Amino acid sequence: MNRLNSITLFVLLFSALIYGVIEWRSTTIEEDTSIVDEQRPNFIAEKLQSKIYNDLGELSHTIEAERMEHYADLAVSYFERPNYILYPKKNAKPWTVSAKEATLYKDNRVELKTQVYIQSTEVGSLIKEIHCKTIALDLKTNIISSEQAVVVIGKDFTMYGSGLIIDLNTKQMTLTQHERTIYKKYDES
Known part of the structure; x- marks a missing residue:
């Protein structure tokens, strides 16, 4: 070559x-x-405020959040500092649920995480507020559940336990594992 x-x-x-x-x-x-x-995300909302109605035109729940990111391909939305107001059936008083973050899935199931705070707005309610780390909320049925440790603060008592199920429509609460309850003393003078 x-x-x-x-x-x-x-x-x-x-x-x-x-x-x-x-x-x-x-x-x-x-x-x-x-x-x-x-x-x-497909879209981002800052200072989100939304009202959701059921099939009968009744207010189901409202959501406010500092930020929301929606991912259409994943069929999921992420919220920062969400505040839900849940309206149970039969014109019962609403409940508020807040956390640092939440994930809404396409089946109307919400997972709230970090500093979850649930509060009754009914004046004479036996249960006033509930604190826990994470909860699952079904927006179709208004059922709240958690496997984590919870603190339930009520009228004259504080209850500690884990594993919580609350049906907001019937106001039934089940605590899977009860650890202790502290009752407030009445002053009868």
Whole structure:
């Protein structure tokens, strides 16, 4: 092989190598970009305020949040500092539920996490407020549940336990594991 053929072969192989590296890098960049695009929300709402009505036109619940991100492909919405007001059936007094963060799934199930606070708005309610780390809330049935430790503060008592189920429509509460209850003393003078 003469010298000219060797140089031509070298340039051809070198060009093919450069072309291969450029193609490989561009496909890697495209894959990284598509992963980033999948993680971007379809829309973001700041200072969200929303009212949701049931099929009969009655107010079901309201939601206020500092921020909401909706991901259509995942069928999920994330909330920062959500505050729900839940309206039970039969015109019962509403309950408020707040937390640092929440996730709403397409089946109307909400998982609230970190500093969850549940409060009754009924003046003479036996249960005033409930504190826990996480809860699951079914917006269709108004049933709240948690496997975590809970503190229930009521009229003249504080109850500690874990595993909680509350049906806001019937006002029934079940505590799976009761640890202790502290009663407030009455002053009968």
